[in-house]
Amino acid sequence: MNQASKSNNTLQSNPLFELGKERLELIGKHADALMQGYLQGHVDEAAFTVQALDKLINGRILWRPDEQQPLALRPNVNDLIASLTQDERKRQINSDVGEHLDQIHTRVQSLQAARQKGDYAATEHHMQLLTERVYDMTGQFGDAIESLWHRLNTEFGFVSSLDDKILEIELAQRQLRRILDGFSIINFDDLIQLAGSDGALRKLLVSQLQARISEHSGSLLEVQKRLVLLMARFRHQQDRALLINRMSAFLRQHPNFQVGDYPNRSQVPAVVNQAHGIKAQAFVALDRAQDGYALAELARAVPREPEQGSQSETQTEGFAVAVQSLVATEQKQLAKDVEDFFIRVIESPEPLSGVDYLAEQELTWDPEIWLFQVVAEYEGLPQQSKQSFMLEKERTPKSRFNQLYIIKDVKVGMRFFGDFQAVG
Amino acid sequence: MIEHGPLLERLLEGEFICTVTDEHSFHKLQNEALVEEFNHFLRPLNRRVAKSEDSSVYFLAYCDLNQNARHHLSGQFASTVQSLLPMLEWMQLVQEALGRDGALSAGDTIKLQDFESKVVDNQSLMQRLAHLAADKVFKSSSDKADMQIKQVFKRIKELGYLHQPHKDRLFYIVTGKIEHLIELVRFIKDEENLPIDDVPEQEAMF
DSSP: OHHHHHHHHHHHHSHHHHHHHHHHHHHHHTHHHHHHHHHHSSOOGGGSOHHHHHHHHHTTSEEOSSTTSOOEEOHHHHHHHHHHHTOTTTOOOOOOHHHHHHHHHHHHHHHHHHHHHTOHHHHHHHHHHHHHHHHHHHHHHHHHHHHHHHHHHTTTTTSOSHHHHHHHHHHHHHHHHHHHHHHHHOOHHHHHHHHTTOHHHHIIIIIIHHHHHHHHHHHHHHHHHHHHHHHHHHHHHHHHHHHHHHHHHHHHHOTTOOOOOGGGSSSOOGGGOOOOOOOOOOOOOOSOGGGHHHHHHHHHHSOOOHHHHHHHHHHHHTHHHHHHHHHHHHHHHHHHHHHHHHHHHHHOSSOEEHHHHHHHTTOOSOHHHHHHHHHHHHHTSOHHHHHHEEEEEEEEESOTTSOOEEEEEEEEEETTHHHHHHHO | OGGGHHHHHHHHTTOOBOHHHHHHHHHHHTOHHHHHHHHHHHGGGTEEEEEOTTSOOEEEEESSOOHHHHHHHHHHHHHHHHTHHHHHHHHHHHHHHTTOSSOOOTTOEEEHHHHHHHHHTOHHHHHHHHHHHTSTTTOOOOOSHHHHHHHHHHHHHHHTSEEOSSTTSOEEEEOTHHHHHHHHHHHHHHHTTOGGGGHHHHHHHO
């Protein structure tokens, strides 16, 4: 515990500690404006005070790429945000292996020199930097591969058009190629020699690195395979869309274009050979005794119309039912006459009187029944149609002592007649 | 064979069987031995089981291209050719309205409501829809976009290019028959040596 706090103290006394912390805080403090700058490609200077701008520029967070250009995020800050947010539009893939290997070589040489001198602290320091460098390298590949997977799994959804997606796949394929090329530069024989008999170095530079690289290679090969498949699919889609667009454009431009008479060629192309549909119909047949029962069942199951039922009643009850059916027929005739009346109303420019119409048409209905039917028909109309008609009852009180009225006549006309005429 | 009666009947009626319209039957038809049996049965009816080049849809074709078969083929081909441009325009319209990357293909779903809201938002799509709906293949006399859309989709469903899983829901799936149509388009292009492959080069020149 004591030792840990002591090492904490020594770390905190490192001047880098304060500076780094201050700058990280600076980023956090201006997160809103910086993110806007990230998305827009440049920052809005008005969003900061002069002091804040100075700090951000001195802090190597913002810069001015060119005197004419507005302030923007430094590339490293852009990369940081892209990597944190998995923003594939801006994420960089760094596949430069050679640089890493050079640094590793130099680091190992410094380490061995320090060790020969017996400088324990310097040896420690170089070992730490070397370890970081190796992990940086594999981590970078890991990030690159992760980015490739991410793009693949989202099917390059960060660009919208198919053409752009195909370009993005081509780019990803080139990046992948470069990473694989980078792997081939790593010569493990060299590294084994470099590590010599030092167990820790051997572990770091040979066994661990080898395991990571072979894992990454496996992953990359899988990405490569999937990219090829996705590319084939996109190309197929693109091809189809082009075919459709061009064919329809062609047909529009050549309305009289005649397609060959493929069906009557000696060799009919398979694509037009398509048999016409035939319906296999079958009917009731009584020529097989064993079907009799099943057919009878079916016949019994046929739903009967209610009228057929009343027919059998006719036979048993005779007279009463005959009157009933007579009434039904009369009722139908009445309804029809009322309907004709309404049709006349529609044609007539003025409201018509029900009683007058009855007389005029020499219909034999009792006026009371007639009026009743007219009112019933009006009331029975659907709401919408009802609104088109206007029904006025002409009524007189039966007596002074109660509220009973007798309807003497009804006048039916079209509502808003003037409007209708205007429209017509 | 008895158990395959309903499937045979549907094929005989002229249905196209794909994974969208009937996945179970589609898998049955992938069995070559069974197709062999079907063909044996269908032989007297002058029919055999055929499939599209990409094997995405099965249907019946004639065995013998006799006079009668050719007569039917001519009629059918003429009506397919007549509906070709409207179908292609419909595919373009759907693709553009729904903002899809690629052309429509079997298995794509189309919600009529989505389609309608996109079309109504855009004057040029509206005009194209109206033009398309008035075509003699679709015969819509309505001037309302929703009615035109309903009519167009109804007709395309009748033609077998769309499948509607629920009768009362306006939601369609593109069937494998569309692949067959695309194959026909490609065939016509190659067979008639249509100069439509040169278009990009011409564009590049400008």
